[in-house]
Amino acid sequence: MLAVATGAVLLAMGLALVRAWAGPTVFDRILALNAFGTKTVLLIAVIGFLSGRPDFLDLALVYALMNFIGVIAVLRFSKYGHFGDHDEGETI
Amino acid sequence: MKHTVGLILVLGGIWVLWSWHFTPLLLAFGVLSCACVLLIALRMRIVDEEGAPIHLPLRLFRYLPWLFWEIAKANIDVAVRILRPRLSISPRVIEVLASQRTDVGYVIYANSITLTPGTVSIHTEGDMISVHALTREAADGVLNGEMGRHVSRLESAK
Amino acid sequence: MGPIVGDLIVVAGSIFIVIGGIGLIRFPDFFTRMHAGGVTDTFGAGLVLTGLAIQAGMSLITVKLLLILLFLWLTSPTATHALANSALEAGLKPKLDRQEEAPSS
Numbered sequence: 001m002l003a004v005a006t007g008a009v010l011l012a013m014g015l016a017l018v019r020a021w022a023g024p025t026v027f028d029r030i031l032a033l034n035a036f037g038t039k040t041v042l043l044i045a046v047i048g049f050l051s052g053r054p055d056f057l058d059l060a061l062v063y064a065l066m067n068f069i070g071v072i073a074v075l076r077f078s079k080y081g082h083f084g085d086h087d088e089g090e091t092i
Numbered sequence: 093m094k095h096t097v098g099l100i101l102v103l104g105g106i107w108v109l110w111s112w113h114f115t116p117l118l119l120a121f122g123v124l125s126c127a128c129v130l131l132i133a134l135r136m137r138i139v140d141e142e143g144a145p146i147h148l149p150l151r152l153f154r155y156l157p158w159l160f161w162e163i164a165k166a167n168i169d170v171a172v173r174i175l176r177p178r179l180s181i182s183p184r185v186i187e188v189l190a191s192q193r194t195d196v197g198y199v200i201y202a203n204s205i206t207l208t209p210g211t212v213s214i215h216t217e218g219d220m221i222s223v224h225a226l227t228r229e230a231a232d233g234v235l236n237g238e239m240g241r242h243v244s245r246l247e248s249a250k
Numbered sequence: 251m252g253p254i255v256g257d258l259i260v261v262a263g264s265i266f267i268v269i270g271g272i273g274l275i276r277f278p279d280f281f282t283r284m285h286a287g288g289v290t291d292t293f294g295a296g297l298v299l300t301g302l303a304i305q306a307g308m309s310l311i312t313v314k315l316l317l318i319l320l321f322l323w324l325t326s327p328t329a330t331h332a333l334a335n336s337a338l339e340a341g342l343k344p345k346l347d348r349q350e351e352a353p354s355s
Contacts, residue, residue: 001257005298008264012290015271019283027280027337034329035274035287038322039267042298045315046260049302054311058110061318068325075336109313167293170285171266174273182347183282206327209288214281214334214344224334224344226285 002050009043026078030071037067095139096130098146103129145196148246155246162239163208170209170226186231187220191240197247204239256304263297270294280337281344284330291326295319 013036020032041064048056107122133139141147173180188205192198202213202221210230215222225231233239266289273286299319303312 001261005260005264008261008268009298012264012267012271015268015275019274025280025337025342027333027340027342028283030333031280031283031287032274034333035270035290038291038295038326041318041322042263042267042295045299045302045318046264049305054306054314057311057314057318061110061314061321064318064321064325068329071329072332075332078336078340106317109310109317112310163292163296167266167289170273170289171269171293174269174276174286174289179276179278181277181282183279183344184346185344202331203327206331207288207292207323209285209292212281212284212288212334213331214338224281224284226282 002046005046006043006050009039009046013039013043030074030078033074034067034071037063037070041067095141095144095146096134099133099139099144100126100130102144141194142196148196151246155242158242159204159207166208166210166230166233169229173227181226182228184225184228184231185214186223186225186235188223188234188237188240190219190221192244192247194247197243200246201240201243204243205234208233208239253305256301259301259304260298261301263294263299263301266290266297267294279345280342281334284334288326288330291322291330295322295326 016032016036016039020029020036023029041060044056044060044063048054048060103126104122107126111118111122113119130139133143138144190198190201192201198216202216205211205213205221205223208230210226211234212224213221214224223231223234225234270286270288270290273289274283277283277286296319299315299322303315306312306315
């Protein structure tokens with residue numbers, strides 16, 4: 001059963017990649033990236049159970065952290081053209 | 093002060109739960125990490141009612157079940173609309189008034205709207221939140237203000 | 251009993267993840283696609299991680315699964331709002347349904 005779930009998550013990751021490839025705007029691509037990252041977290045968790053190694057969960061958490069920080073960083077960059085070193089008081 | 097203590101307890105608890113090793117070396121790493129995070133947070137001056145809302149968790153137990161139920165209903169609705177051969181969506185943008193007193197309440201309200209599929213808060217200005225809704229029903233669900241009342245109750249129960 | 255129920259919930263969650271993916275492809279513009287992403291982020295992640303937690307039973311693993319879920323549910327609306335707000339400020343206009351403006355049905 002968990003193998004079915006793994007396949008389904010992989011399929012959904014493929015769909016997200018199609019959207020990232022098709023665009024058309026940069027925001028569609030970031031949205032697809034974000035969805036892809038969430039699915040990666042879930043994929044790692046499911047595979048960890050499938051292979052009987054639940055310590056994979058630590059990796060899943062790291063992916064969740066990186067995904068969030070990554071999306072915010074890419075957004076900042078696509079909005080301001082830099083990572084916001086010099087502008088004070090600006091919020092995303 | 094109580095916010096600092098609360099933050100230390102939460103950070104320490106999270107370290108212990110994720111590590112679950114009790115060798116002196118790893119515990120020392122934990123203390124060091126928590127100290128670093130605490131110092132940065134203090135330097136950023138975010139250790140207050142907003143950055144460390146230690147008064148919320150107990151009240152959240154009343155709010156979250158209701159929110160989960162709303163999310164479940166909205167999810168099934170959106171999923172059905174995705175699967176229908178003919179897309180039955182009518183996207184619209186609406187404005188709702190957030191009557192919450194505190195910033196924390198405001199953020200919880202806006203994030204609850206976003207967390208519920210079918211509605212996403214896309215812009216905030218003053219007390220008004222612009223919401224992009226996927227359907228008329230989703231828009232009406234926000235406009236009837238039930239979620240706003242629940243969040244207000246969450247923040248006002250002293 | 252427990253493991254099978256957990257399995258079923260995980261599979262149900264993965265179905266919602268695929269539905270979210272389909273929505274990501276089918277919906278007509280960026281703002282509607284965000285709602286499809288929301289299905290994956292809330293119900294997909296929620297069901298998969300809850301199902302795994304049921305399988306794991308009462309243990310440290312369950313706590314970790316629920317912490318990951320809590321983290322995803324805290325960050326996903328923040329990321330979605332930041333994304334939508336950036337798109338709006340970049341001048342992207344949501345496609346709106348004009349016919350539905352008039353009172354009907």
